[in-house]
Amino acid sequence: MTERSEAEERFLADYDPAAYPRVGVTVDVVALTILDRRLNVLLVQRAEPPFADRWALPGGFIKTHTDSAGRQYEETLEQAAARELAEETGLLADNGHPEAGLKSLGRVYLEQLATYGDPDRDPRMRVVTVAYLAFAPELPTPRAGSDAAAAAWVPVDELGLPSPADLVAGRRATQRPGTSRRLAFDHARILVDGLERARSKLEYTPLATAFVDQDFTIGELREVYETVWGERLHAPNFRRKVLSVPGFVESAGATTERGGARGGPRSQLYHAGDARLLHPALLRSATEEQIR
Amino acid sequence: MTERSEAEERFLADYDPAAYPRVGVTVDVVALTILDRRLNVLLVQRAEPPFADRWALPGGFIKTHTDSAGRQYEETLEQAAARELAEETGLLADNGHPEAGLKSLGRVYLEQLATYGDPDRDPRMRVVTVAYLAFAPELPTPRAGSDAAAAAWVPVDELGLPSPADLVAGRRATQRPGTSRRLAFDHARILVDGLERARSKLEYTPLATAFVDQDFTIGELREVYETVWGERLHAPNFRRKVLSVPGFVESAGATTERGGARGGPRSQLYHAGDARLLHPALLRSATEEQIR
DNA sequence: CGAATAGTGTCTGTCAGACATTATTCC
């Protein structure tokens, strides 16, 4: 690698600021959790312009860190996303086992969603943002980070986003007029993409187990599917289907302490199995999504 | 937007070069086509360091253009990907109808794949690359662009990449030792991700029709699936399945001029229907992919 | 004619979806 500095010199000599605009790189996180049978997303209220007072996905520029030995190193995109999420939730980053392209951060799962880089998406300068998707069971009440006036879990159905049916009909991913919490930048679009990814991932991955506790009942797992998909599922068939998929769930050999709040027997407890993909998949019932 | 310059000033005042490293943004394209029943990827041979003489995915930095009125404007990420692809193939960018998240460039389909930004992936500086995936039926013989010594369609099975089975077993996405065309940067990883995305997309989208001519036979469509998936399919069942999926293919009301080269009747011709998703999907037979 | 391919008919095992039923627990 002795040619590195030489190559770098040539690169910088060739670098034409007019042809290669200065670009900022940020990460944004669509963090989802389920609270009170509703799907919630973590939002922060911006304290500074642009879009001051508007709500936004937690995120920020990728940074250079200095370790204990005084050496500088740059964070990966995923580390940046985990950091941004931790800054808003106080979660400790537990460098867990990577599996299925997901990395654990405590019990939070992170995966890359997509990258958004339209030239005018940030009025300050050209900013390309790499969006990540995070799923968590129950998370601490968020606290506002340094550059945020507030942080909160917000039910996604209060944001006036278009439904999946609207989107396939060609609707733009913008909020309905009159929605109280208006999102900054193109974050409505990013959030819509994240929600569709989450809905889709429930079909063919065991992702739903990331929304519940370590031990859970089949009914709790079904609630996750019903909440994220926004439709009721047939309980007996759901149970049979889940248990028939190899590696999805494994019996924990115990039951809940009590039955349902309004009666009913105690439920058996399960924990996540070792499957990374569900075969066969749990497919949503197709409406007219396929048409056109 | 009168506050734009003010906000920009504040932003730049806050900008700490040590905390926010200078980042380059590039796009890379995994362009796939089928030649002689083999899946091929478009590669260019690098003329300059780093990785001089090594082969790489076509790509480069996002640029600022000057239009006929002398105004400068920046390209979107997707426009940059289309430009990089056009530079190597001579294809004209036909601003076609956007559908299913795909944009047409002539008869080429482009979709975003993923973004790669590990700090050391480019020895020159921090470079974040947004990878795109392109599919095309038959494409012109590539010509080397400005910074490339050569450009060629290369059968992916000559690149010594790990098989899908290797990958689920935890293999890194690197090339086998002794492979003649060694890929630069982390392009082996990007290519492997692109191939898996392509294989997966054949299952639940009508993407396969992007690999064949406007009018095609069911046999030609089956060849696409067999080539991309790398497995033989049962011809009668494939035909029945394809015809049963609403909106996948529609009869063109004609047959081929001649039968098969070695005999056989003339085939009926079809063209792509209006479906954006296949319901029910054409699923690959699951091996042990789901395990672990 | 022989070989190769397109296309149809049919059977079987599996599975999704629906319904009915039993068992258990809370109020």
Added chain:
DNA sequence: GGAATAATGTCTGACAGACACTATTCG
């Protein structure tokens, strides 16, 4: 006891996968 929920049993229609077979065309 009454209501609600967990869990199991069973039926049916749809479909994937396999095999057999016919029809058509090229050499």
